[in-house]
Amino acid sequence: MISPSLGKKIEAAGLDIALVEQRVAQALAEDAHAGDLTSKATIGENHRSTATFNARKTGTIAGTLVAAAVLEECGLNNYEIKVNDGTSVEAGTTLIRVEGNTRAILLAERTALNFLSHLSGIASLTSSWVKEVAGTKAK
Template sequence: MIASEKDPSTSYFPLGAARRLVGTALTEDLGPDGLDVTSSATIPADQTATGHVVAREPGVLAGAPIIAPVLDGVASMTGGTPPSLEVRIADGTRLEAGDVIAVLHGPVRQVLMAERMMLNILSRLSGVASHTRRWADALAGTRCTVLDTRKTTPGLRELEKYAVRAGGGTNKRMGLFDVAMVKDNHVVAAGGVAAAYAAIRTRHPDVAIEVEVESTQQALEALEAGARFLMCDNMSIDLLRATVAAARSWVAERGEGVEIEATGGLTLDVAAAYAATGIDYMSVGGLTHSSPIIDLALDLD
């Protein structure tokens, strides 16, 4: 499979990225002095309580491992003691309304300082995972896998791509550095598909190369140039089916294979029909740029 091989496991959680995010978000929320003016004025420093992180609606969980860094970050910033934490549901698990994701116990001030940031991140990542799961379910039983894109929130790419994996999707590439994608502007600048492909292969011989095509003829030209990973952009189902058949026939005559991706304007209601054309992948930018959040809450006893 020609996709990013950087930490492909669903179980891998990008802790470094999470800690960087927590540091930035805490300063944004508590200010340079680490202050919650409401809690510090109304809640005694020694008051403790138990809180439950609860799902308010169905979905798929992603981001539970970030709760601990959030609690630790609040404690470090304020000089307090982090609450104890019990995570009860693993990432990738389907949630029902009322499910208790985690239980916290400790200083109320610390819990409330952590509440909104923790829920913001969990809700966002769980929204991505839930949206991805709908696509994965729609493609179940086909040869097609749903891929994400680089259309991620700046600074959150590793975490959002982790959420895609938690939802049953696959990461295509982490950035501009690990997979080369030849698009129309590259073709114009390089003087043709063959020239662009050759230049990349010469400069970066070990990097996977994908070529964007918009017609069957362009697909065959890309194959002639050496490409074995095609991205069929904004094709109708009939055109895509014809392109897939022509491309697979071309490489079969040479005893080779090709991987084919569809992209552009895809929706859940046509996902199965597009998958039936014989494509290997379907890339959906909306997994990361348009997923609605999942409603999660923190309830104190």
């Protein structure tokens, strides 16, 4: 369930909260339908960690709010989005920092990264096209 504060940010970005929740639930069901069996077998139930999501390469970021929705769906509410969508970043830039249950972080990680990678890839390509036509009459 998306928190009211994240819901307001999602709405302000022009996204449909119900659709974001639906897509996140679908993605988690695909990525972790059986849960994270390795984490359950090797990590204590109450173990806590801090993790960061970092840019793999230079580009334009998108999907931080959807990634945050994944975190919240996995019970992780202690996170900070460090970079706003639409921001150009260098490789290694921290995008999101999260603290919480280690198993929950590992469960959310793949799905959140998939959304961030896919949406940032689209944003980066779009940004490069915009730069290519800058100064022309193309619209």
